[in-house]
Amino acid sequence: MKTETISWRLHSNAVISFFRATLLTITSASIIAIHLIVIANQAASYFYISLIVALYAVILMFSIRRYFKLRTNGQFISVHNEVLSVPRFFLKQHLIPLCEIKSIERFFNSKGIFAVIIGRINKSSIIIERRTFESSGNFEDFVRFIDKSVAARHPLSPSEDVAALTAKREAKRFSLSAVLGIVLFLIYLTLVSSNISEIRIDAIEHGGLIKETLTAHDFYRLASSFFLHYSPLHLGFNILALAIIARNIEIILGNVRFVNILFFSAASGSLLSLLFSPYQIVAGASGGIFGLFGAYLLVSLKYQKQLPGSVSVPVRILAFAFSLQILLDLTSDGVDVFSHIGGFIFGFFYAWVTLFGSTATEASKSSFSELCAASAAAFFYIAGLAYFLVQFAIA
Template sequence: MPTIKVAWRLNQSADFTTLRTALIALSSAFALTTWSVFRSNAGGRIHFIAAIAALYFACCALGIYKYLQTANTKNNITAQNNILSIPRLFFKPYLVRFSEIKSVEKFFNANGPIAVLVGRHDKYSILIERRRFNSCDDFEDFVCFLNQAAFARQPEIKASEFLVASKEETAKSSSVISFLSLTLVASYLMLASPDFENIGQGALAYGGLTKTTLSTNQFYRLASSFFLHSTPFHLGFNILSLGIMGRYIGLIFGHVRLVVILLYSAIIGSLLSLAFSPHQIVIGASGGILGLYGAYYFVCIRHHKRLPGSLSIPIWALGLGLALQFLVDVISDGTDVSSHIGGFLSGYVYALSVCREGSTRGRTRSGRDKSGTAIVIGFAYFAGLIYFFWTYFLGYAILIT
């Protein structure tokens, strides 16, 4: 690549928008925190509010100072000596070597391109918005330069090869995730205590996974326990995790394998829980969600260079997240480690079996053969959930009469 310096002038108003958004977020957090502390009866709350206010004004002053500092200097994206420098408002600029770039992805809305995502090897991707440039032509010129700079050095890397999902497939995966999330929320609302702070004890007794599930032929509990959650936090965290990991798995493997991995891992996790867990009652979708994590972990480890930036997480960050997950599992009371380990290993092994022969694209087409498996497992789970609701509400009706 040439060693001459190339520069793209950035729009100053975009930095002002970033500053305004940051100040609004800071002000909202300050107001909510102050109101919560003010309503509490804790001693020394005035001093605590004063400390929060001092921190708030210091952060605001620092943000405004950074903005004014940027306004008085040339705010450009530059490329020189095979290094790309991308300025940031509150932090030091990104310095990206062309050899680090593994993918360049454009994002669009109804009005045209809105951003470009620069994927990097073993580092976080960088999102650069169109609004930061003075014109659309400057943005297109920058994207064209990125493609030439990155892939002239690495023509053998086709980062989009692993992105197997079409727009239709992406929509189907999103529909699956939304449907499951709504089912989890509806189940909690129907079964929670009157104050909605936790799930009702009757729901635990009728639908939780117990040590006698198999010996008493109550197989429906394998399904019903997946849809039950103990608290709003438990429910919200699992829905958030399902949304994140489900998106990745849906884009890589398709919506059919998304369902298979999720529910297959949940079953294996439940069976390991029955065998090794010290808890008498277990509920939650965590085993299945850890299965999605396990499948994604395998793909990242084995095929990291082939994943585009929109699907990749640095391997070190992925490993750290996994270590923290199981550390929290071990030190937290009431967490079923067995189902988490079983779910994670199930997803990992499933992804290994799918990916062992080569390109995922070809196998995803053949993955349509898995539709029957997904339908059977999905039907079994929802049949178990319906049977649980029938027995639960029937038992409740008998109790009140």
């Protein structure tokens, strides 16, 4: 029996865009690798540089061959045997059974819909832009088809939970995570040493947290240590983590619970670190960020099928990322692994307790006691930072 195939032709410029992105990626990676080899000043640097150049040439030739093949044959998004096929330039095409699609979300500009995110059950989402299609009509026809497919298989989709969370995301303009990232960056610039590669030692001495500082009643260090980072790499990783997960936690759990998880996880991680590593100086926002990570894992476990694609990350990816990070912590020198573990545990169990019996749309409804706790935590951390900056300026 012949099965009908439905297809939508992509614009020829889409292939050019894919090719440019691939070329930019491999060129940047090669330049960075060569730069690292040169500054390492190894005896065999010429051999390694030649190897990288040869590898770059091979990948480039493969990309050019792939580019001309796609330009000649054309590109299509198609549906065959209830499977959606979405081509990619460099990797294998996405093959998505229609029964796995749980939602389709739209993003608008002045000309109408400019992109959609296709959310999948227990798998990462896929973004598809209008400009990749040969015509706007093709794109709109594709969106209508996916809409009908989702509605036929999931009569309640897009569910009230998905619709409400999507609307909340689109309406939210102010971002605490973005403000926090800017504050961390500005503080590092203020306290950075002359060579910019590390923070000033006296800043760590005045604001870092060790066991003796708490016994001396310098409790402000529990707050000030959160804002201090040893190096641009340390700061960069934390800001990157904020950009990846913190925004989604804000949307799903709301600002009050976001603040509670961030600051109380940071404090829990710091105290656990002092318990098991009393002579290590605690500094950085990693404990709080790992708390957000733990809360995100619980949210994904609890609401995986309710969350819209734009704020949903598969549980296995989160679990793998956490396991990999802990493995790196255990095998690296100078990393405060206990702070990470303590923050993660608090964030996970805080989300578990507060979200018990709640649906996805109720997850951001915090209690009055949570609001009081968030206000107290925010005041303590801001006051602790201000006190540290004054003491540091006087010294």
